[in-house]
Amino acid sequence: MRKQCKGILITLICLTALLVFAPLLEQNLKLFTFKKLVGYKKPAPKPVLSYDAFVSGKFQQRSENYLKEHFGFREPLIRMYNQCTYDWFKTTSNNEIHIGRDGWLYHTESALQYYGNMESWFDMTNSQVRENLISKARDLSKVNAILQQYGVHLLTFTLPTKSYIYPEHLRWQPIGDTTFNATPFFEQQLDSHGVPHINMVPWFKQVQDTTRFDLFYSKGSHWAAGALLAVDTMLKYMEQLGDCSLARIQLGSPYSIEEIPNNDKDLENLLNLAAPLKHEPIFEYPVRLLTNEQTVYPTVWFVGTSFYWYMTRRVNFDALFRDRDFLFYYAMFYTDSEQKSFPADRLDYLRELLLHDYVVFFRDGPQLYNDGMLFPGKALISLCISDERLKEKASAVADSLYCAWKATTHQDSVRCNNQAHILLQHHPELFEELRGESIPSCRNPRIGQILVEKEIRADRNWSFLLKAMAENDSLKVRELYKMESYNVMNHQPLLCDKAYFTTYDYFDFLVDEASVEIQRSLSAPATEAEIFQQVMDTLQTKIQQHAYDDDTLMIMACTMDATVVQLSTKGNLSEIEKKASNWHISIDKAFRKDALWCCQHNKNKMRNLNEATLVKALDSYQIERRLRQNKASMESIMQKHREMNLPLRIIINRDIEWIRQNRKQ
Template sequence: MFALTGVLLFASMLRNCFNLPRFRGLKGVVVEQAKPQLNFKSYSNGSFQTQTEQYLKQHFGYREPLIRLHNQYLWDFYGKTPVSEGQIVFGKDGWIYEPWVVRDYYQTLFFTHADNAEEMTRLLKGEAKRLYQLQHILEPYGKYLFVCMPPSKDMIYPEYLPENHDTRHEGEEKMSARFFVKDEYARLGVNFLDLGQDFLLMKDTADFMLFPTTGTHWSRYASLFAADTLIRYMEYLGDINMRNLVIGPRTLADAEDQDKDLENLLNLIRALPRPQYYYATATTDNDSTAVKPKMITIGDSFWWNIVQQLPMKEIFSAFPYWYYNSTIYYDKNHHSVDEVDLVDEILSTDFFNLFYSSTQLYRMNNDFTKKALIALCYDPEEIESINDDIEQSIRCDSKWMERLEERASTQGKTIDEVVSNERKWLVNKFPEKYFPALKDSIPTKRAKRVEAYYTLDSLSFIEQEIEKVILELKASEQKMVSIREKATKHNKTIDKALRDDAHWVVNNKIQRGVLKWHGTTKH
């Protein structure tokens, strides 16, 4: 028996050495511990040991069934798992929610991100102003920035929310960022597509679930309708013709992973009780006259259901997804926004989709607007010089430096790193103080590269190219037939339809690098 005990103790190691039968993997993402590197420093300061223990904790044999077994025990006996403590709130009739979604409903969420409603109002107003500025800087280039807010589960299905989750007492401040930004965008004229409103309208008539009971994002099927609305909005905004989305026949099936993403986090052995959901495949029509704009989406995880289901390549020439304005997906050339030349990227893009659900509004678009405005209004040399000045002013303040030195020692960073972080924090907190051009309602100052793109020369160059393409199109009877059809369909004159097509042909050529304008200064 002792020998058998030994064998059992070795089972975990043997499982990893030999490819023994695998169990259902664990769901959800965690920070993966890299394989630790052994050297004298890492050993003597203990980091090697800590990392090894962390690594083995994530990679020992039979980890998955052991964790599922324990979670199932906790679930069956106490109705909880380690995840459910912090990340899941149990509603009525088997519905589950993320806690911040519940707090958003009770209008208390933003007090975890700001001291009071006044401060949050100030921050949201500042961000709305920046959106407005950016939108108006980009518009003359034929580039459109818009805010698209997906619905959140609490907004569409509040009837299943748990009671007694209103953490603010009577008389205490409450604030809904969702309603506030909606009014503010309307006041300023920021392009805004409220998909939540659409979903609310759909709720009573739709014969399918708009949100799954055990998921946190919109249902796979419902998100297809949201995508259709989005495409129509872009067509309206850019006055263009894009391919139409065709949603295929639907089938009822067990929940796909995305429709039970919250339940998956529980990592139980047995599934929670839940209904079946509809699924369908999305394609596009074959409108050869449709244009394929390039769209950058900067947003949260609600976008996954759209980008994973739509035939994106048929609709867009490019569709990078700047996830929380940090990691880039669907872009072969870049993996992180830090690698991107922001001005180049902005000038080669047609649509900017700022896609954050209401619970993520506190992120202020993860500083995309601040960075974009600074990049469009200031040259890199100017930015560098301003940054140097800020760092210099920090270094000249002995009390400030004392605090930073203390921080450097507690965080194990160099003083240069800490000063640089402090400078970034200051710029982020007070962008207008250090980059005064941003104070204007619509900044007129432009970086040289941007200014150049804007010159009469460049415009006349593009105009000439458009004229050339119009002549080519007119020479082709086949193409003219399609343009006439399009003009009728969109109620345009033939000349307008011809010109729009030619404009997009030229634009696409510029984007693909086939057509280049070599002027760099205004004449």
């Protein structure tokens, strides 16, 4: 019995040792793969052992931080713990998330803001906080007045966050009424300063009371169907501001989605639980865009938060706006259609403000107090203050900061300079010329050049030539616009005079023209031959219009020609029509997209061929087309195919080669 007990004890000791060693083994051997934890956390740097680092304790601290992120079984252990605390106490380790009632999740910050119970720096009883908000509203009103002088409309709105629309699912009770929310206070200030703004909260509340579908998804921080409501409201207000007719959205019958997209349950993902939460289906609406002959497609610059992505996901902004750019959290700037992005520190605010028809600035409640409110100061400074004056002022402020800080902490001048810029953006009133209630009379001297650039952008041909040049020389079109406007201002030779077509742009151009014809043929009954003829005529005209002395260009043009022909078959055209309807874009655009893809595809295929091969390819292609168009030739080919029992392709190739050889002789 004792022996048996000893055996069990040894087994238990071995098992204990194995289990205690398991994380160490897993860390080094990586035997299992686990679902990664969701969320951003600044990764701890790998510790480097040195005498100084060890003695000062930094190595130990860094090791602990690093190991915390890299030990074996980290992910399942954290998920398991979170799952337990979620199930038992409805809490998890993530303080960023407030777990509400009925399975609803909120951002803690927005919940706190709703109850007016933020940290002391959010305290609305503090007169300094209130004064700060008043000055932001004043800055926005100045920005609005100046932008109006240049035909740009400013629109601002506070995002109706989930806590405001669905407070009934919040876990907490209000703390008291000693503090109050910044959002209504700021809205009041915008009203009194005449800043165009939309208060979406009452509208959302009203809709929420009448609709059976949630405007926000219970497990996410962003809006669901609420995005459509926001876009609709925004468009109506933009129409009113610009006194124009914009495309409108029309909603179809809602349909439910069982598989919730990951982005929509961002808060749930952040909880990092072991098992997924129970989900109710999410409802989406099909969206149709309504346009008419008077519809205009403005350019818009959005400045705001991730809520933007949730609008663009549901409504095709490409079809609503001619050009739209987005500044995300003052960190990344996304140019048209989010195709390109660059860090916001390289962004020229003045250009963006003036080059667009509308500037839409939005933020959520908690952002009223932090960097979410950098925009008014930045915009005002960029509109009114010259670059030299800004530099000079920043330098003076940096000097005073340096003197003030030098006594207490170790500061370097670079940091002081950065701080000075941030300080000026938060407090544009540090510039004497920007103080007071009246609209500043000073202007940034670069405004003239930017307005010229706006003119260039509006001129379709000029713009097209510059785009072509940018494409051909692999330059940034934004830079070319800038250079061209500089050339105009300084009476220098213009870039557009030197611009020439690239094959790619030429094709763009051809397709543009051809698609009009195709559209016409779609509206009236036409045979395939008629469509083909129309396209060919257009292409022929366009090719003749431009004298080509470069064989390669000719080959490329012909390849594109072939692409257009390929696409212009009735089957393809109906496919394109279908795509256009699904994507809510015009047939013209859908055709263009497909054609561009084909062109690019062909171009890539041809890239590695030498010129002679290309000539041969073109020649072969043209022969084949003629062969296929000739009924007798095709019958002969088919006969050979049957008799020789060879693939059709080989027979055709043989015939093509035979024709080429004979023609040469």
